[in-house]
Amino acid sequence: MKPIRLLLVDDQQLMRDGLRTLLELEPDLQVVGEAANGREALTSYAATKPDVVLMDIRMPEMDGVEATRQLRRRWPDAQIIILTTFDDDEYVFEGLRAGAQGYLLKAVSAAELTEAIRTVAAGDGLIDPSVTRKVVAEFARLTRDAPPARSSQAEALSQRELEVLRLLAQGLSNRDIARRLFLAEGTVKNYVSNILAKLGARDRTQAVLRAQEAGLV
Numbered sequence: 001m002k003p004i005r006l007l008l009v010d011d012q013q014l015m016r017d018g019l020r021t022l023l024e025l026e027p028d029l030q031v032v033g034e035a036a037n038g039r040e041a042l043t044s045y046a047a048t049k050p051d052v053v054l055m056d057i058r059m060p061e062m063d064g065v066e067a068t069r070q071l072r073r074r075w076p077d078a079q080i081i082i083l084t085t086f087d088d089d090e091y092v093f094e095g096l097r098a099g100a101q102g103y104l105l106k107a108v109s110a111a112e113l114t115e116a117i118r119t120v121a122a123g124d125g126l127i128d129p130s131v132t133r134k135v136v137a138e139f140a141r142l143t144r145d146a147p148p149a150r151s152s153q154a155e156a157l158s159q160r161e162l163e164v165l166r167l168l169a170q171g172l173s174n175r176d177i178a179r180r181l182f183l184a185e186g187t188v189k190n191y192v193s194n195i196l197a198k199l200g201a202r203d204r205t206q207a208v209l210r211a212q213e214a215g216l217v
Contacts, residue, residue: 003030004121007050009041009067010083011059019054026114038062038070045071045078051121055100057084057091065094072099079120083113096205101125119173124192125203126173156198157216164191165216169208 006023008016008031016034023029033048035041037059045053053071057064064082071078081102082095095103102120104113104127119126157165160181167177174192178185192204201207 001028003028004052004117005030005032005048005050006117007031007033007035007041007044007048007053009035009038009044009053009059009064010056011036012056015056022110023114023117029114029117036060038064038067041067042070042074045075051079052117053078053080054083054117055080057082057086057095065091065098068095068100069098079123081116081120081126096127101203103127115173115175122189124174124189125205127171127205157195161191161195161198162216164188165195165207165211168192168195168204169211 006029008019010016010019013036016036020031020034023031032050033044035044039062041053041055041062055064055068059067062070064084068080068082071080078099080100081104082091082100083104083106084091085106092103102116102125104116108116116126163181164177167180172180174185174188177183178188181188195201196203196207199207199210201210
């Protein structure tokens with residue numbers, strides 16, 4: 001199996017060195033490039049075409065949000081995890097709107113980070129539970145005056161898919177959902193894929209937002 005190729009984007013050399021050392025302890029992870037700001041990230045991405053980008057937010061010259069936006073515009077399949085110390089609402093919403101598939105705080109454990117990388121590399125999204133709650137709460141605030149409208153796609157969800165969807169809204173990973181529902185992780189992944197298809201969502205975050213709009217979570 002080919003290793004997951006990573007690009008590290010952070011303006012602190014010490015942080016990049018620490019991440020490289022940590023991640024390359026895993027046999028299936030390989031750091032193929034580094035960048036100290038968003039502009040360097042675009043150049044390095046073009047040269048290395050990594051599978052996953054770990055992107056800081058606050059950086060000189062070009063911040064992580066704009067770099068994410070430009071990466072996704074140039075390479076729509078780019079898989080990006082924002083890894084930051086900041087959980088300010090502005091950064092969260094702008095990062096996700098820019099197209100990031102993951103949003104993690106630097107307080108995560110090594111195991112949580114490596115699991116998130118593998119999850120995003122496989123095509124899923126993964127967001128820190130505290131961040132997911134912010135997104136759902138903000139969407140609820142924006143839509144609380146409108147009556148919930150259940151779409152035909154939402155009504156097509158099975159009872160088990162609804163259970164999985166509600167756990168997604170809590171920020172749980174596929175592995176955690178599998179443990180909670182006593183299912184195989186592959187089975188949960190299939191449920192998530194079905195949920196995305198039925199809701200017309202591109203990723204887990206968008207699925208949760210549409211479920212919130214439909215009054216399902």
